[in-house]
Amino acid sequence: MPDEKTLTLGPVKIVGSFLSPMVRKALAVLDIKKIPYEIDPIIAFMGSEAFGKLSPVRRIPVLIDNDITVSDSTVVCEYLDEQYPEPAVYPKDPVNRARARWLEEFSDTRMQEVFSWHLFNQYTINPLMWGEPLNEAVVEHAKTVEIPHILDYLEGVLPEEGFLFGEVSVPDIAIANHFRNASFVGYKADAERWPITASFAERVLAIESLKKLNPYEDKLLETQPTEHRKVLGEMGVPLVSETLGTDKSKRGFMIIK
Numbered sequence: 001m002p003d004e005k006t007l008t009l010g011p012v013k014i015v016g017s018f019l020s021p022m023v024r025k026a027l028a029v030l031d032i033k034k035i036p037y038e039i040d041p042i043i044a045f046m047g048s049e050a051f052g053k054l055s056p057v058r059r060i061p062v063l064i065d066n067d068i069t070v071s072d073s074t075v076v077c078e079y080l081d082e083q084y085p086e087p088a089v090y091p092k093d094p095v096n097r098a099r100a101r102w103l104e105e106f107s108d109t110r111m112q113e114v115f116s117w118h119l120f121n122q123y124t125i126n127p128l129m130w131g132e133p134l135n136e137a138v139v140e141h142a143k144t145v146e147i148p149h150i151l152d153y154l155e156g157v158l159p160e161e162g163f164l165f166g167e168v169s170v171p172d173i174a175i176a177n178h179f180r181n182a183s184f185v186g187y188k189a190d191a192e193r194w195p196i197t198a199s200f201a202e203r204v205l206a207i208e209s210l211k212k213l214n215p216y217e218d219k220l221l222e223t224q225p226t227e228h229r230k231v232l233g234e235m236g237v238p239l240v241s242e243t244l245g246t247d248k249s250k251r252g253f254m255i256i257k
């Protein structure tokens with residue numbers, strides 16, 4: 001187990017895999033703000049006992065910056081924006097700030113539940129970690145009922161051009177990241193039915209701070225989780241010296257059905 005000094009000294013550290021939309025949210029913010037970081041690219045379900053101590057909900061991302069260790073991508077991004085204010089990644093005025101918070105929350109809760117648990121995890125985590133076959137009914141319901149309901153809502157609130165609040169901000173990234181994970185398992189929003197949402201997702205996913213992560217995501221998708229750290233190291237990713245990952249899988253506490 002790494003001692004606390006190893007974890008807290010040096011550049012910002014992020015615990016969590018490039019395959020997580022929540023981790024990529026934090027990584028994009030670090031990149032936009034040009035904050036160097038090291039990463040421990042673990043899947044939450046393969047965290048050690050030490051990981052459980054750092055992240056009592058056993059979720060990623062976790063951020064460690066000198067004296068502070070926090071979980072939850074929103075808390076991480078808000079901390080980064082306050083500690084390293086330029087360039088800002090949230091709008092400043094109270095009305096837009098509230099809208100930004102709501103859209104980020106919508107993405108982190110409802111979109112996460114449907115896109116991650118009912119879609120992406122069905123094809124990836126469930127068979128790989130738990131040996132569970134894909135649940136066709138869950139996936140079908142996600143594709144035909146839950147996702148369309150989400151996209152109908154987004155179609156009315158997303159901008160036809162540009163980003164939500166001028167410069168790219170956290171809710172743009174949070175929302176678009178779910179479409180990237182959906183693409184990993186072959187789902188793409190129908191651009192005829194949801195033209196605004198489909199083009200928004202494409203536009204946000206094309207920003208440099210997200211696009212530069214694509215090669216790592218693509219590589220991880222074809223690599224066994226136990227080899228993730230090794231292949232990323234070979235690709236030149238700055239890794240933390242000691243991992244909080246293990247070879248064993250363990251279910252999280254906060255199960256979303």
Ligand SMILES: N[C@@H](CCC(=O)N[C@@H](CS)C(=O)NCC(=O)O)C(=O)O
Pocket residue numbers: 020021022023044045057058059060061071072073074108112116251252253254255
């Ligand atoms: N609200 C949290 C959600 C984090 C989350 O659900 N992360 C996933 C990976 S994308 C995870 O750690 N799942 C493991 C679990 O829920 O047990 C955040 O925004 O960070």
